[in-house]
Amino acid sequence: MSHSEQDRLIQMINQIALNNISAGDESAVAEVVAGHVKKFWSRRMKSQLFDYLGQGGEELHPAARLAGERLQGDAR
Amino acid sequence: MLQHFDPNKDYGTPASLSENLVTLEIDGVEISVPEGTSVMRAAALADINIPKLCASDNLDAFGSCRLCAVQIEGRRGLPASCTTPAEQGMKVWTQNDKLAKLRRNIMELYISDHPLDCLTCPANGNCELQDMAGSVGLREVRYGFDGENHLDAPKDTSNPYFTFDASKCIVCSRCVRACSEVQGTFALTIDGRGFDSKVAAGQDEGFLDSECVSCGACVQACPTATLTENSVIEMGQPEHSVVTTCAYCGVGCSFKAEMKGDKLVRMVPYKGGDANHGHSCVKGRFAFGYATHKDRIRAPMIRDSIDQPWKEVSWEEAIGFAAKRLKAIQAEHGRESIGGITSSRCTNEETYLVQKLIRAAFGNNNTDTCARVCHSPTGYGLKQTLGESAGTQTFDSVMKADCVLVIGANPTDAHPVFGSLLRRRLREGASLIVADPRHIDLLDTPHLGDATHLPLRPGSNVAMVNALAHVIVTEGLEDTGFIAKRCEDDAYAKWRAFIQDPRHAPEAVEEVTGVAADKVREAARTYAKAPNAAIYYGLGVTEHSQGSTTVMGIANLALATGNIGRDGVGVNPLRGQNNVQGSCDMGSFPHELPGYQHVADPVARGRFEAAWGVEIDHEPGLRIPNMFDAAIAGHFRALYVQGEDIAQSDPNTQHVEQALRSLDCLIVQDIFLNETAKFAHVLLPGSTFLEKNGTFTNAERRINRVRKVMPPIAGKEDWEVTVALANALDYPMNYAHPSEIMDEIAQLTPSFAGVSYDKLEQQGSLQWPCNDEHPVGSPIMHVESFPIGKAHFAITEFVPTTERANRRFPLLLTTGRILSQYNVGAQTRRTDNQVWHDEDVLEIHPHDAEERGINDNDWLGISSRAGHTVLRARISERMQPGVVYTTFHHPHSGANVITTDNSDWATNCPEYKVTAVQVEKVSQPSDWQKNFHDNHQRQHKFLHEAKPAAE
Numbered sequence A: 001m002s003h004s005e006q007d008r009l010i011q012m013i014n015q016i017a018l019n020n021i022s023a024g025d026e027s028a029v030a031e032v033v034a035g036h037v038k039k040f041w042s043r044r045m046k047s048q049l050f051d052y053l054g055q056g057g058e059e060l061h062p063a064a065r066l067a068g069e070r071l072q073g074d075a076r
Numbered sequence B: 001m002l003q004h005f006d007p008n009k010d011y012g013t014p015a016s017l018s019e020n021l022v023t024l025e026i027d028g029v030e031i032s033v034p035e036g037t038s039v040m041r042a043a044a045l046a047d048i049n050i051p052k053l054c055a056s057d058n059l060d061a062f063g064s065c066r067l068c069a070v071q072i073e074g075r076r077g078l079p080a081s082c083t084t085p086a087e088q089g090m091k092v093w094t095q096n097d098k099l100a101k102l103r104r105n106i107m108e109l110y111i112s113d114h115p116l117d118c119l120t121c122p123a124n125g126n127c128e129l130q131d132m133a134g135s136v137g138l139r140e141v142r143y144g145f146d147g148e149n150h151l152d153a154p155k156d157t158s159n160p161y162f163t164f165d166a167s168k169c170i171v172c173s174r175c176v177r178a179c180s181e182v183q184g185t186f187a188l189t190i191d192g193r194g195f196d197s198k199v200a201a202g203q204d205e206g207f208l209d210s211e212c213v214s215c216g217a218c219v220q221a222c223p224t225a226t227l228t229e230n231s232v233i234e235m236g237q238p239e240h241s242v243v244t245t246c247a248y249c250g251v252g253c254s255f256k257a258e259m260k261g262d263k264l265v266r267m268v269p270y271k272g273g274d275a276n277h278g279h280s281c282v283k284g285r286f287a288f289g290y291a292t293h294k295d296r297i298r299a300p301m302i303r304d305s306i307d308q309p310w311k312e313v314s315w316e317e318a319i320g321f322a323a324k325r326l327k328a329i330q331a332e333h334g335r336e337s338i339g340g341i342t343s344s345r346c347t348n349e350e351t352y353l354v355q356k357l358i359r360a361a362f363g364n365n366n367t368d369t370c371a372r373v374c375h376s377p378t379g380y381g382l383k384q385t386l387g388e389s390a391g392t393q394t395f396d397s398v399m400k401a402d403c404v405l406v407i408g409a410n411p412t413d414a415h416p417v418f419g420s421l422l423r424r425r426l427r428e429g430a431s432l433i434v435a436d437p438r439h440i441d442l443l444d445t446p447h448l449g450d451a452t453h454l455p456l457r458p459g460s461n462v463a464m465v466n467a468l469a470h471v472i473v474t475e476g477l478e479d480t481g482f483i484a485k486r487c488e489d490d491a492y493a494k495w496r497a498f499i500q501d502p503r504h505a506p507e508a509v510e511e512v513t514g515v516a517a518d519k520v521r522e523a524a525r526t527y528a529k530a531p532n533a534a535i536y537y538g539l540g541v542t543e544h545s546q547g548s549t550t551v552m553g554i555a556n557l558a559l560a561t562g563n564i565g566r567d568g569v570g571v572n573p574l575r576g577q578n579n580v581q582g583s584c585d586m587g588s589f590p591h592e593l594p595g596y597q598h599v600a601d602p603v604a605r606g607r608f609e610a611a612w613g614v615e616i617d618h619e620p621g622l623r624i625p626n627m628f629d630a631a632i633a634g635h636f637r638a639l640y641v642q643g644e645d646i647a648q649s650d651p652n653t654q655h656v657e658q659a660l661r662s663l664d665c666l667i668v669q670d671i672f673l674n675e676t677a678k679f680a681h682v683l684l685p686g687s688t689f690l691e692k693n694g695t696f697t698n699a700e701r702r703i704n705r706v707r708k709v710m711p712p713i714a715g716k717e718d719w720e721v722t723v724a725l726a727n728a729l730d731y732p733m734n735y736a737h738p739s740e741i742m743d744e745i746a747q748l749t750p751s752f753a754g755v756s757y758d759k760l761e762q763q764g765s766l767q768w769p770c771n772d773e774h775p776v777g778s779p780i781m782h783v784e785s786f787p788i789g790k791a792h793f794a795i796t797e798f799v800p801t802t803e804r805a806n807r808r809f810p811l812l813l814t815t816g817r818i819l820s821q822y823n824v825g826a827q828t829r830r831t832d833n834q835v836w837h838d839e840d841v842l843e844i845h846p847h848d849a850e851e852r853g854i855n856d857n858d859w860l861g862i863s864s865r866a867g868h869t870v871l872r873a874r875i876s877e878r879m880q881p882g883v884v885y886t887t888f889h890h891p892h893s894g895a896n897v898i899t900t901d902n903s904d905w906a907t908n909c910p911e912y913k914v915t916a917v918q919v920e921k922v923s924q925p926s927d928w929q930k931n932f933h934d935n936h937q938r939q940h941k942f943l944h945e946a947k948p949a950a951e
């Protein structure tokens, strides 16, 4: 995955988290983020997100990271 | 007697909407008409045609020519039938000796001051003066022609599309009334009195330099040859006509294409069209010359690399070449390595086929559409809140609105015919609130009610919409009955707790929006207290990093005040291109099948799989920006683009160009060598709306027929090309006519279940949902319930964009459109509309200009973190200090070189409306512009080399 592609995905998912920050606690926000990603992201984008989580996922917003982990759990 | 409304007939005066009927007798025929109907109209409805000159049924009666005099039992004199209302028991005679003599005298006076060059006059055969002379039996002109007259009055040929020949004017003032009543521009007046009176444009400065916006309403209203289309002067009167739909903006005006053989003489807005009722703007009426422009691509072309000249080939060879490449790429790089982009300019049937091609023949969901870059947040936001991705009203609904809130839209320029209707309503007294960084023309339109401008800073829409909602909730202005009955309790309680928070108060966000709190409070009260309040919004709402949030905030406002589900209210997205609504409806998005059915929904997907005989991927595909990223990364290698110019219309041009250059195979289907085609390997000639059959769906969900009036220039309608490509990819498609494609759509899409070409033929148009429940469509949505049962208030957190003015880029650039040009301008730039706008300029406030020593017309370098371009300066007070503005109708302007790839959080709709920039005086074009120029020359050379014989 190219650098810019990864940057874009991080930016996208963090933006989703921030814009839904009032959905409730971190878990509730993660729920919304996960729902959004599941519904709108392509297979490859999702797996790129999982790859990034595998690398530590440092730049992810906490709710975005939680969402990613939950999606990854479901996918297994 | 049976009254059949014929949209091709002029009934003399407008219809009355009264429900009370009165019965009268005209020439012995009894007829019942709504109270308030004129005697003239009543007669016309009974097929008794009273002579007339100054009356027309789209204008209020004026009573100046007196030709329409009638005799009424018990009344003295001979009253004008156009200004006399029909009354119960009235007895009217339209013909007798006295009337005949009067009419002949009147005609004699007119004719004595009229050049009698009928045989060489462009209106010959279509002149009401001639008709009336015939109908009254004029046989002699006793006054002679040598008295004082106007026969030498000069012609005004300043407008490129029509000529004003004052010598033929009978001063009936139909043009003046059309300009004020129908168009709402007030460009024309009658100057002087009596014999000296004459029609003047502006301060008698000629049409082009006046306020005239060239809508053509006056030309259509003129009963003589005084105002005549230049095309009619050149080609003569048309001999047949076909009703079709404008292919420019989302108003979707109906037109009669008036033809001579297969040559288009003129476009006349069709009175039977429910979107426009016989009105139009300069684009639809006049700017059709591009269809026969010499730049049209007339044959398919291929090349191995974009550094090579094009090679003209047969359709078979081009399609075969494309299919072979697509197959090879998929074999090497996988099923998901290719995709396509559908067009908001093509028909529903064509868009449907492209996404079908992608899902069924490509075997993936990598389909997207240019709605991504304009109204994708509308689809998302309205679906989340109201349950359906579409506006809730008809255009006509605005005539019942008491308060109109316009957010981020400029209807008089971008949706002119709706703009005219809205102006009419404002003249009747509706109040207007405009939330827009720019002072738009609507604010200056003559109106009876209040007009408030909330000049908010670019990027603060959500803060503004939240502040309005905060006032409504905290000041007890909610419609609690509506909320209790129609909205989901839980979501409402959460939203209410959220929006009440003082951080949303107008006072708290004053810093962010830049608008005084009391003004915002006042606006919220006006909106909430109006019996009927309607919201209209445009790209100024959607094209932001928070576009979807604003759309949801707008829906919240309408829900909180109960402004949903009847005439005069609602949430109305003003769509940019003609078929944006349709392209979204037809399943262009990577996650949705036609009718907004998610690809992961097994039931919906199962229906499509059964009908199409393939398995459909249950995971969404790539959106346009993700396609670009993936192309640069190397795992997305081929793209089929139908009728879109992503290289010009998408943000961050240099990034887009890099992506397009990375593709192994780019297939572009278009009517011109557009910017995207310069990066293509296969160029397939597109067909214009005049060359094909199909349907468009306008911003009010109205499905209108597009009818072929001339053969496609390269032999194929666009849908036929997609069919050929599918077949070459071994996925059989077989349709004899677009109506068969619509039948398939109806079969698979619940909201279109009742749509067919036969029904469109009967009804004229249909607004979806159209199904068993709504057999003739649904003008107003959500009347009883929402598709999701109860409406859903959405939490709308304000997250400021990361694009902020700073020391390096201290100004905010926002972009927009103007009336005469359309979108990327590929069509309008190839017409005489160029006289109004031949370059994009940068509007800058005098204060910012002075600080930088900038004068009008200086060359300005504009830089953002994405790029640099050069435009000419126009000093203007329409913007606030700190904000600059431009349009993007001309490719060499490179407006999108500067826009960034910031985008809406939910849909990735680009943030065109906010870019931090710096501006300075420069002396030469930018590097990008120089490269653009070189590449432009080179690619055109490649094109010419393809057909040396043709030039």
Ligand code: SF4
Binding pocket: B175, B178, B179, B180, B183, B185, B186, B187, B188, B201, B211, B212, B213, B214, B215, B216, B217, B218, B219
């Ligand atoms: S073209 Fe339209 S705007 Fe211009 S004068 Fe005629 S009616 Fe008015």
Ligand code: SF4
Binding pocket: B168, B169, B170, B171, B172, B173, B174, B175, B176, B199, B218, B221, B222, B223, B224, B226, B227
């Ligand atoms: S220009 Fe035509 S419409 Fe206008 S006053 Fe003269 S004749 Fe009537």
Ligand code: SF4
Binding pocket: B246, B247, B248, B249, B250, B251, B252, B253, B276, B280, B281, B282, B283, B284, B285, B415, B416, B417, B418
């Ligand atoms: S551009 Fe829009 S308003 Fe103008 S004629 Fe066409 S559809 Fe109507």
Ligand code: FES
Binding pocket: B051, B052, B053, B054, B055, B062, B063, B064, B065, B066, B067, B068, B069, B080, B081, B082, B083
């Ligand atoms: S048509 Fe009635 S007065 Fe002219």
